[in-house]
Amino acid sequence: MYQWLRRLFSGPARAGASALALPAARSASAKPAVATPPAMPFDQLDLVNRLYHHWMFDIEGESEFDTNAQEVQVLDALAAILNSQQSGSALVRRMPGMIPQLLQSLRRDNFSGAQLARTISSDVVLVATVIRAANSSLNGNGAISSVDHAVMLIGQEGLRHLITSVAFRPIIDLNSGHFTRTLAPRIWDHSERCAQANRALAEALGIDPFEAFLAGLVQHVGLIVSLRIMDQMAKGDKHLGSEMFCAGLVRDARILTCSIGREWNFPASVVNAIGEQAGMQKGAIVSPLGRLLTLTDYMGKVRILVENQRAPFGDPALFGGLPPSAAEAYRSLRAIDAVGLAAPGDAGAAS
Structure with missing residues (x-):
């Protein structure tokens, strides 16, 4: 499990990457x-x-x-x-079956926001989590109800971090x-x-x-x-x-x-x-x-x-x-x- 996560989050840093990226080694x-x-x-x-x-x-x-x-x-x-x-x-x-697929998609520089939104939309827990995170980032200035909009707002690195947490989050x-x-x-x-x-x-x-x-x-x-x-x-x-x-x-x-x-x-x-x-x-x-x-x-x-x-x-x-x-x-x-x-x-x- 740990090595799987390490592989997903390893690789060269990209210019302009968000501070929300999972951190590299010391x-x-x-x-x-x-x-x-x-x-x-x-x-x-x-x-x-x-x-x-x-x-x-x-x-x-x-x-x-x-x-x-x-x-x-x-x-x-x-x-x-x-x-x-x-x-x-x-x-x-077990983590939802699409979690590894999502993380693999996020590892690519040319990921498709629309495709990512469609994949996320198939899991009600992910939908609620992504929209809640997007609305939290607005600090009360408006509201987001679209997964597509939420994906674009949070960004690639933010989604990496968020979905990794969801991978371990208990399904109640x-x-x-x-x-x-x-x-x-x-x-x-x-x-x-x-x-x-x-x-x-x-x-x-x-x-x-x-x-x-x-x-x-x-x-x-x-x-x-x-x-x-x-x-x-x-x-x-x-x-x-x-x-x-x-x-x-x-x-x-x-x-x-x-x-x-x-x-x-x-x-x-x-x-x-x-x-x-x-x-x-x-x-x-x-x-x-x-x-x-x-x-x-x-x-x-x-x-x-x-x-x-x-x-x-x-x-x-x-x-x-x-x-x-x-x-x-x-x-x-x-x-x-x-x-x-x-x-x-x-x-x-x-x-």
Whole structure:
């Protein structure tokens, strides 16, 4: 999977290419990677994770601490998958069949916008995504309802980026269970924000921007797979979300993500960075990409909490003790909210 993406996005740069292109590998002048401690205090991580999980599971006030019977069943089922020989990637819904065809078309300089629009029009998810992205770029100045118009507005490089994200985006069946239907869109929204912020910050930190983008995008694939287990085991009971359950679920889901990443031949640095989030402990040494992933995951959750009135903006308990790059990470996340497909160079302009 990774090599397939690399081949699609490799090749000589073209004059006038949009800043939305998936970034190339790190330049020779990039800073060498050095292992460093985690990006922020653990008590802040715990606080934000708890508030975020309350929002995810629609819990008002304090949650239960210990797991209930349904939660134990979910965690046991997830552990059984991790301990079995079952393919993790087999649990992930396959990308729509036309995605590789679209990306191959976009790789050509002389691609046909009209043909591309016809191909996109055959998939309702792609239609909605492309039109939404085009309208977001207008910042409220008019509206676009035509796929042809949207394709021309977004451009070749913007479509590359957008369709790559769609390739990994979970397809949410309206007939799926409560947890998949309600939580998967929230989880994926957070993942896309992290991917964009990672890409914006990576090069200055000496990290391969493509790998940073990929790590942010796929970090919660295992968690989205786990939602189907929750739907099966809960049998209509929506009372999930205790602190112990969330801790175990997120940890094991990240381990499942690592298994899937290895099957898809993702770079070891990406798999390692995601795995570091699962096994993070005080005093642990974290890779530069793992440190960036911790930061953008945290800031993305803070941004979502602020947006949904689950936390006040500027709360010292959320923003104190953060590294200097935290402010830029937050600005990147805000820019993504504002224009949907913000280019890295535009991130700092957001207030």
